[in-house]
Amino acid sequence: MVSGNNNFGVVFMLNRRNFLQLSTLASSAALLPPVLKQQAFAQSSPLKLQALQPNITLVSGGACNVLVVKAANGELLVVDGGHKQGAKDLRSTIETSTGSKKFATLINTHWHPEQTGLNEVLGNKSTRIFAHENTREWLSTSVKRLLEDKVYPPLPELARPNDVFYNYGDFMHGTSKVEFGYLRQAHTDGDMYVYLPEANILHAGGVISNEGWPLLDWWTGGWMGGLVDGLETLLSVANTGTLIIPANGKPITRVELQAQRDMYANIFTTVRNLFQKANTVEQTVAAKPAKAWEAQYGSADAFITLAHWSLIPHLTPDA
Ligand SMILES: [Zn+2]
Numbered sequence: 001m002v003s004g005n006n007n008f009g010v011v012f013m014l015n016r017r018n019f020l021q022l023s024t025l026a027s028s029a030a031l032l033p034p035v036l037k038q039q040a041f042a043q044s045s046p047l048k049l050q051a052l053q054p055n056i057t058l059v060s061g062g063a064c065n066v067l068v069v070k071a072a073n074g075e076l077l078v079v080d081g082g083h084k085q086g087a088k089d090l091r092s093t094i095e096t097s098t099g100s101k102k103f104a105t106l107i108n109t110h111w112h113p114e115q116t117g118l119n120e121v122l123g124n125k126s127t128r129i130f131a132h133e134n135t136r137e138w139l140s141t142s143v144k145r146l147l148e149d150k151v152y153p154p155l156p157e158l159a160r161p162n163d164v165f166y167n168y169g170d171f172m173h174g175t176s177k178v179e180f181g182y183l184r185q186a187h188t189d190g191d192m193y194v195y196l197p198e199a200n201i202l203h204a205g206g207v208i209s210n211e212g213w214p215l216l217d218w219w220t221g222g223w224m225g226g227l228v229d230g231l232e233t234l235l236s237v238a239n240t241g242t243l244i245i246p247a248n249g250k251p252i253t254r255v256e257l258q259a260q261r262d263m264y265a266n267i268f269t270t271v272r273n274l275f276q277k278a279n280t281v282e283q284t285v286a287a288k289p290a291k292a293w294e295a296q297y298g299s300a301d302a303f304i305t306l307a308h309w310s311l312i313p314h315l316t317p318d319a
Contacts, residue, residue: 047086047093052243053199057097062086063114064247067203068094069196071174075104079194079203080247081118091121103127105173107180108161109205109247110188111138111220113152116159123159131161132182135190138220145219165192181237183207186230187214187247189221195237203245204234208260210249213290213303218310224268225314231261263293271304275311284308 048061059066063083070076076098082090095101103122108115108131116139119129131139139160143152154160168181176198183191187206194203206214207230216222238244238254245251252260270289279287285308290300 047090049093049097052201056196056199056201058245058251059090059093062090063117065245066090067194067201067245068098069173070098070100071176073174074100075102075174076100077105077107077173077178078103078118079107080109080115080205081106083114084117084120087117087121090118105130107131107194108135109194109203110191111135112188112206112217115206116155119155119159123156128163129161130163132190132192133164133166134221136161136164138188138190143220181233183230183233185221185223185226187222187227188217191230193234193237200239200241201243201245202234202238204247206247207231207234208244208246208252208257210246210252212298213300216303216306216310218306223310223314224271224307228261228265228268231257231264235261267307271307272311272315275308275315281305281308
């Protein structure tokens with residue numbers, strides 16, 4: 001992964017072409033705030049509980065969708081933890097609704113503050129905090145993203161993931177199997193999914209946002225091509241009856257997931273072609289690669305800006 005000490009994710013491979021691309025960033029900074037505003041100020045609103053199945057609850061309305069699974073022995077598996085400001089409220093909501101305080105496993109689908117707020121509240125030796133190794137690394141260092149006037153400090157040691165993986169695997173939660181896998185360099189470079197085969201529920205983490213255009217966090221290793229790859233991996237895990245939980249917004253079906261994959265693949269092809277013709281980011285945005293979907297999802301200018309930038313370390317010929 002890219003060193004967390006870098007100010008932005010591609011500095012280690014900076015060369016003349018990269019520099020020219022990056023030098024256009026300042027002039028296109030005006031395109032950025034809507035995305036980062038969404039990212040930085042996604043605050044908690046009243047939490048909503050939805051029983052997906054007996055002992056499986058979706059908690060929404062906070063900074064992200066939180067999945068809670070209670071095993072027969074009372075042990076809790078929690079996937080993602082909302083923002084730090086809402087963490088105590090989330091913990092008590094989970095305790096009240098499940099009648100349990102046994103937080104056995106907390107999963108971070110990626111490092112973003114909207115997912116990792118529960119870490120400090122539950123961070124102790126008895127709760128396993130599970131994540132991809134890259135997520136642990138980002139949570140162990142300061143992150144400063146380009147053009148964003150904010151530094152994300154490392155989490156205290158006890159709040160960092162204490163159990164990590166690299167590719168995929170499974171574990172038992174009570175008597176039920178939990179499968180997980182890595183979604184390489186998509187939304188960040190530490191994305192993962194969590195699949196409950198018995199319940200047929202798939203938490204997709206940050207690779208799916210069902211509320212407008214997603215953040216492509218290329219400062220910490222996300223990129224447009226990886227987003228499409230990640231959606232294809234999710235398609236390979238899901239079946240026709242799978243309930244798919246995005247990072248934000250309502251759950252979707254596999255048919256909707258397929259539509260998202262097709263949309264992003266289409267946009268990726270267009271942005272890549274424009275990029276390879278040495279377009280500037282302004283030219284790529286002006287070409288409106290996502291025009292067909294803007295009536296549904298709103299202006300994609302900020303997303304296209306990030307998509308274009310995200311290609312710099314991947315497609316620049318001499319990178
Ligand atoms: Zn995220």
